[in-house]
């Protein structure tokens with residue numbers, strides 16, 4: 001671990017943040033907070049905080065002594081001065097005289113002493129920062145320190161290692177009690193550079209930003225040096241099946257096992273997954289005793305709100321035996337849930353509290369041979385859980401190499417998992433209707449594809465767009481926040497591969513918008529067979545290939561699904577010389593109905609949007625432009641003659657797809673989006 005302090009950068013921070021009104025203390029506090037936050041071996045997703053004691057000017061011009069402390073919700077790696085709200089220091093330090101203080105009173109007291117009432121909540125560890133007298137106080141959940149502390153003799157190991165440089169504080173739940181305990185221990189060890197919080201993390205402090213920061217680096221560096229001495233490889237490896245199933249095949253099964261079904265059989269809650277694999281992760285998941293060392297508890301308590309106390313450990317999946325894997329996954333998850341309920345009831349009774357049980361599902365699944373799968377209500381949350389799981393693997397591996405990994409007990413974790421201040425970090429209002437859903441859109445780089453991607457993103461869904469490789473795909477992905485998948489639906493292997501990549505990225509797929517299409521023309525009695533076949537490849541087979549690949553994933557998930565096809569009015573109202581386009585589209589309409597018939601009983605709905613004369617919607621994507629037979633439709637056609645006299649936009653088509661995705665009792669239906677055209681009405 002090396003100090004990244006640079007005098008020039010520090011001076012730069014003073015200049016930059018000074019221009020925004022921050023004083024030098026706050027500017028330097030921002031600078032070193034970012035240095036700490038930028039190193040995942042020190043700080044990960046809220047696992048740390050910093051403060052500085054300084055004087056700032058109040059509205060009336062008087063100087064006020066304040067604690068500028070990390071605000072809840074700010075990422076240390078990207079913090080700005082407003083991320084360090086100023087709290088009047090004296091009212092905070094006076095609290096130390098109390099014998100007890102409830103969490104609610106603590107939070108309320110902190111809030112009402114904020115200089116700016118619009119500030120975020122000061123960190124839950126604010127009082128600890130306030131009660132220590134040092135000007136700069138830094139706190140991290142450094143991996144190396146946790147690996148040494150999470151041991152049966154962790155306190156002694158750390159005391160030996162640090163001698164007089166850092167005092168060890170036994171585990172106490174964060175909040176008022178921990179703040180008092182730390183201040184007390186510091187008073188008995190006034191020369192120390194920091195405090196090791198057993199099973200939790202480390203504090204360093206100093207008179208300057210540089211001193212506190214460099215003490216942190218140096219103290220953590222000592223722990224790293226200690227770990228480097230370990231030479232044994234901690235995990236004896238199991239023998240894996242010769243032919244392992246792929247992550248793409250396994251992810252939908254895990255996703256299905258983690259879905260919570262309501263009593264009526266509909267799915268009420270599902271997760272988005274993130275898969276991670278690396279030599280280190282695999283050495284961990286492929287260990288003979290993974291079910292033991294992986295399930296002793298989290299490396300530091302606050303992980304519990306995102307990963308639960310333990311992961312679920314699944315067997316190695318064999319290709320060709322996925323049904324067996326699905327059975328084992330269900331069994332393991334059911335057992336996990338039962339154990340979670342017992343844990344909840346036991347601790348709720350112990351504390352004589354009336355907490356409401358959170359959902360019982362694991363957030364991390366370990367799969368020998370494949371690595372880890374993390375679950376969250378969005379891709380972003382799944383990635384956070386995956387980061388924490390990966391770091392846990394790092395720490396547990398290091399801990400087992402020097403001794404035995406032994407963190408805080410699961411029962412002690414309960415206090416953290418159900419601590420109102422931790423739960424408050426997760427509550428962020430109601431979820432949009434398609435949150436937790438994965439949407440795949442073919443022809444995603446075209447006008448309708450982009451509009452559809454945007455419409456589904458707006459409903460909270462994770463969106464993947466499939467289109468031919470190129471700038472249009474990359475542009476559409478970055479514009480809409482969708483995941484780009486290069487694929488060609490006219491090629492069976494490519495279409496299948498595209499869906500596999502989506503399953504690997506998000507854990508599966510729930511809604512598919514089969515939208516890729518293009519118009520070929522020709523008088524039907526004369527048109528060449530090659531033209532008809534080309535059109536069928538895209539306008540019929542393209543739909544069938546994507547639907548088939550999607551249905552296979554949906555069946556593995558066992559949570560129903562939604563297929564949406566973009567057909568055209570040509571399917572019901574043929575236009576002169578449009579046979580090569582309309583005939584395969586008519587077949588696609590029949591295809592939609594067939595999926596509705598064959599898969600309704602497992603909850604897969606199949607519907608179509610019958611779009612016509614969409615501005616920019618037909619024949620204009622890159623893919624279509626490259627086809628020699630394609631022809632531009634005159635822009636004038638779009639508004640003329642529809643009943644509403646209204647220009648129909650790509651967003652109108654996108655909305656129809658969204659409505660169908662949200663209609664749980666609708667299958668086999670066609671929604672027409674053309675501004676009204678009697679000849680194209682369904683009958």
Ligand code: ZN
Pocket residue numbers: 047048125139140141200201
């Ligand atoms: Zn902490």
